[in-house]
Amino acid sequence: MGQLSFFSAQIDQPAYDDLAGLLATNGQAVRSDAGTRVSVVVADKWRATAIVEEIAATGLAVEIVTSDEGNPIARTGHSHQLDGLHRRWSAGAVKAMPAGWVPSPRALRLWTIAGGEREGERYLLGLDAHALDTHAMLATALMRVGVAPTLVGTRGQSPALRIAGKRRLTHLLEYVGEPPALPGAAEHWPTIAGF
Template sequence: MQLELLSERSTADPFAALEGLLIGPAHMVRRGDQARLSVVIPDQAGPVQWRVDALLSAFADAGFSGESARTPRGQTVVRSEFTPLLVPLATAWTRGAVKAPPADFTFDAAKLRLWAVASGHTVMHAVYQFHLDDRADTQVVRALRPLSVQVTAVGPRAGGPALRVSGQRRLRHLAALMGPAPAGADWPDHSLDSSRRQSASNGALRLTKGPAGTTPD
């Protein structure tokens, strides 16, 4: 199954992959026969430039341009141009005046990757978090099951609404689905690599120190 998912990621429709942004902090704005896609990067998501670069690249892959700006609250927003190309996506993801996933929404690796680009970040060692629209958590959890991605929902007190993936095995599986990390990215398996390097460093330090912290000859 993993090879199939990796193949899906490499051949996925770049326009369809944008649905991964709407699961998280993105929203759509309609203006006549055009629409705009905007992604406000969450405050908790850490460094933003790699996200800006990756989002603008995703927009270009889908056939339209974009720009980054600051919101009145000082957050970074990456937004597309107004384009008729986005009208079908806006229609599919709107219920009245509310953003909501289509009833038949499914995940693939490309959508998962863009969800991580928009909002995924390491919370602590072996815990990776995706920010989420709070009206979609049950449907998203269900849509993740075919990818064998197991998540835990967290509420606003824990930095949510969000879904977390915990544990080394689950994070390695998640990273394999998402593919190579963009330059400078916070990717699911990076905290594991960092931990291993720190453990190795601590072990080497213990080996080079003698009793009472002295260094042996």
């Protein structure tokens, strides 16, 4: 792919706020007296493993468990370090994107790991089907980093932001870096190989 941008997730320092990338897709932040836990159900084991590696770089406790349906769940331990993230991404009991949010490179990488999928020469970043009010705002957030998406699938169970075109895909790749070094990851990662 060539030289990575200085914005790349691979050189950006890990931060607790990067976990917002999981909340941009179907991740959840739940607050209790013990602190906030962030969790995300994913489709593949490699995704859960990669998320655990990314979160562990922040110093947070993290584990993989299995949902009742048999899907992997990557989740943090309860931590008061994540309480601010929960407050910013909540409106009462509902998930809400904070106004003006700009995804950091690592947040965008986590979003790509948890909910990204190739669609021919285009790329989809999954959204939370239960947080409809966040969809348009998340599209705007991506525009703030120079990746203009199209909102698709809003009437179904698989809403997503579609990224098309070599320039936009190249910019996305500059942010998220190389795919995790795990079997299966590369085939689901953004690519410009078809251009």
